[in-house]
Amino acid sequence: MSTATTHEFQTETQKLLDIVINSLYTERDVFVRELISNAADALEKFRHESLTRNQEDLFDAHVPLEIIIDLDEDKKQITITDTGIGMSKDELISNLGTIAHSGSNSFLAELAEAARKDVSLIGQFGVGFYAAFMAGSKVRVQSRSWDGSEGYEWVSDGTGSFEISECPGLHRGTKIIVSLKEGCEDYAKKYKVESVVKQYSSFVPFPIKLDGETINTVQALWARNRSEITDEEYLEFYKFIANTSDDPTYRLHFSTDAPLAINALLFVPKENFEIMGFGRVSPGVNLYCQKILIDQDSETILPEWLRFLKGVVDSEDLPLNISRQQLQDSALVAKIRRVITKRFLKHLNEEAKKDEESYLKFWETFGIYLKEGVTSDFEYRSELGKLLRFESSKSKNATPIGLAEYLLRMNPDQEEIYYINGPSREAIEAGPYVEMFKKKDVEILYTTEPIDDFVLSHLAEFDGKKFVSADRADLSLDDKGDVPESEKEKLDQGLAETESKDLISWLKETLKEKVADVSKSARLVDSPAMIVNPDSYMTSSMERVMAAGRLEKGMLGEISKKNLEINTDSDLICKLAELMKSDESFAVEIAMQIYDNAMIQAGLTVDPLEMVERNYRILHKAVN
Numbered sequence: 193m194s195t196a197t198t199h200e201f202q203t204e205t206q207k208l209l210d211i212v213i214n215s216l217y218t219e220r221d222v223f224v225r226e227l228i229s230n231a232a233d234a235l236e237k238f239r240h241e242s243l244t245r246n247q248e249d250l251f252d253a254h255v256p257l258e259i260i261i262d263l264d265e266d267k268k269q270i271t272i273t274d275t276g277i278g279m280s281k282d283e284l285i286s287n288l289g290t291i292a293h294s295g296s297n298s299f300l301a302e303l304a305e306a307a308r309k310d311v312s313l314i315g316q317f318g319v320g321f322y323a324a325f326m327a328g329s330k331v332r333v334q335s336r337s338w339d340g341s342e343g344y345e346w347v348s349d350g351t352g353s354f355e356i357s358e359c360p361g362l363h364r365g366t367k368i369i370v371s372l373k374e375g376c377e378d379y380a381k382k383y384k385v386e387s388v389v390k391q392y393s394s395f396v397p398f399p400i401k402l403d404g405e406t407i408n409t410v411q412a413l414w415a416r417n418r419s420e421i422t423d424e425e426y427l428e429f430y431k432f433i434a435n436t437s438d439d440p441t442y443r444l445h446f447s448t449d450a451p452l453a454i455n456a457l458l459f460v461p462k463e464n465f466e467i468m469g470f471g472r473v474s475p476g477v478n479l480y481c482q483k484i485l486i487d488q489d490s491e492t493i494l495p496e497w498l499r500f501l502k503g504v505v506d507s508e509d510l511p512l513n514i515s516r517q518q519l520q521d522s523a524l525v526a527k528i529r530r531v532i533t534k535r536f537l538k539h540l541n542e543e544a545k546k547d548e549e550s551y552l553k554f555w556e557t558f559g560i561y562l563k564e565g566v567t568s569d570f571e572y573r574s575e576l577g578k579l580l581r582f583e584s585s586k587s588k589n590a591t592p593i594g595l596a597e598y599l600l601r602m603n604p605d606q607e608e609i610y611y612i613n614g615p616s617r618e619a620i621e622a623g624p625y626v627e628m629f630k631k632k633d634v635e636i637l638y639t640t641e642p643i644d645d646f647v648l649s650h651l652a653e654f655d656g657k658k659f660v661s662a663d664r665a666d667l668s669l670d671d672k673g674d675v676p677e678s679e680k681e682k683l684d685q686g687l688a689e690t691e692s693k694d695l696i697s698w699l700k701e702t703l704k705e706k707v708a709d710v711s712k713s714a715r716l717v718d719s720p721a722m723i724v725n726p727d728s729y730m731t732s733s734m735e736r737v738m739a740a741g742r743l744e745k746g747m748l749g750e751i752s753k754k755n756l757e758i759n760t761d762s763d764l765i766c767k768l769a770e771l772m773k774s775d776e777s778f779a780v781e782i783a784m785q786i787y788d789n790a791m792i793q794a795g796l797t798v799d800p801l802e803m804v805e806r807n808y809r810i811l812h813k814a815v816n
């Protein structure tokens with residue numbers, strides 16, 4: 193005798209269902225797409241099983257692979273049936289009672305946030321099977337696994353719990369019967385369902401039959417000849433695989449024959465959901481072998497930092513029955529990955545050459561992934577170097593430039609590429625580090641993101657020229673550029689040699705708790721002092737990032753002692769040398785304040801309380 197058992201939904205699932213049921217009215221079409229995509233997945237999985245097992249082990253082996261949609265206007269019902277892999281009783285309970293997504297809690301938080309901000313964003317999340325409740329007041333799922341075990345039925349109205357009972361006499365696969373809610377009756381009408389399927393599912397690689405009639409043309413677009421594919425077809429395909437209504441930013445379709453047979457169709461989407469705050473993007477490129485899907489949203493076919501790409505890679509060199517683990521370990525997959533990655537980076541460079549303005553838009557949205565590529569993947573450094581963009585002291589209208597452009601403008605005797613990190617163009621230009629560069633007319637890159645200095649330090653060089661941060665202690669611009677004669681005279685003014693030496697040794701003593709060394713600067717023009725790094729591998733920005741990381745882990749966020757360079761031509765420093773003799777205790781206050789100011793200009797932290805109190809003491813003295 194068959195008895196029904198009742199099961200509670202997992203808490204997260206119920207929360208998801210509440211969001212789906214209550215806030216998604218505008219995007220209802222999505223449920224058809226989600227159910228068809230599950231049906232297609234189930235068919236792909238069965239096809240995969242059938243390739244790797246004996247036919248006798250497969251239940252209903254002869255049943256054709258297809259998706260059947262039946263509509264019943266009177267009963268207000270839509271039924272979607274597939275002849276895929278099916279689900280056993282246990283699978284029904286776990287797959288349709290919990291959320292498949294990894295990290296379901298953060299996923300939910302993001303989803304709820306998206307629902308609050310803009311309902312149309314939700315389509316991007318793929319709420320999956322549960323989308324059935326967007327249009328259904330009751331959903332029944334009848335399923336029988338490919339292994340031939342007994343069939344079961346799952347029934348729920350989406351509130352709190354679902355029921356499971358035996359369901360004899362089923363064929364292999366899954367039948368989903370959705371009883372439509374009030375206001376959703378259109379999904380039992382042929383014109384409506386046909387238009388939704390055409391819009392979202394025309395590239396499903398199995399026949400979709402609607403009331404007996406096949407409504408999609410099954411094709412593998414990527415396997416066709418490029419010259420025969422129209423832009424519209426590409427666009428439609430992109431929208432299908434990326435689950436979006438946006439246009440892609442870039443498209444690359446290419447094939448190779450030797451040494452590997454690869455056919456790849458890749459798209460760069462329009463938006464970057466990761467920088468929009470929706471959490472980490474998961475890979476979106478499917479791996480096929482001779483038009484048969486072997487790894488959906490493959491983690492291995494592209495490097496992790498290209499996870500923003502959507503598309504298809506097909507290689508007939510791969511064995512059909514390869515497992516995920518084998519894919520990960522496969523030297524062949526690694527080779528394919530290299531070929532595709534290089535080809536894609538080359539394509540980006542070509543696009544940039546064709547239209548730099550559009551490339552800059554891409555860079556703004558997706559540049560962060562390329563930077564991640566530089567810091568995580570040694571292999572593509574030279575290709576990635578060409579694609580980087582930074583603002584510079586000579587970029588017009590603050591438009592970022594490429595490194596190749598920097599090289600073109602470089603002075604003939606210049607051996608290094610200079611850069612300096614700061615929170616913004618304005619902040620950098622107001623600071624001490626660019627003074628001598630301006631004066632000598634040497635171009636300097638502005639790195640304004642925390643990751644930038646790591647990127648350049650990983651890149652190490654571009655076209656044989658080393659990257660050098662302008663906050664390095666041993667930096668010298670002596671032999672570079674020209675200082676006008678009139679300016680040279682000014683350089684000869686200031687403190688005399690002995691006074692300067694006295695002041696420096698006094699400063700070393702006074703600031704010995706704070707600095708590693710004090711020296712006379714050869715490159716400051718207007719500012720009295722600046723902080724420089726004795727360590728040539730670390731910039732202040734890198735240290736700041738790493739110190740913040742340590743703090744987050746509960747460790748000390750201290751940074752190493754820096755060097756202080758003073759400008760002995762500056763009025764303030766000259767006066768300090770006098771003050772040191774006449775009023776030493778006040779001179780100490782001034783020295784401390786100069787040090788703090790220089791630290792702040794280097795983007796490093798000082799003790800704010802101590803500084804404010806000292807500052808008031810100095811102001812007090814000034815007004816008296």
Ligand code: ADP
Nearest residue numbers: 230231234278279287288292319320321322366
């Ligand atoms: P996802 O498709 O992202 O895994 P879904 O919520 O759409 O998430 O589906 C959850 C799970 O339920 C699927 O991973 C699959 O295991 C199972 N499932 C859903 N629909 C079907 C179906 N038609 N046939 C077989 N299994 C299915």
Ligand code: MG
Nearest residue numbers: 229230320321
């Ligand atoms: Mg799904």
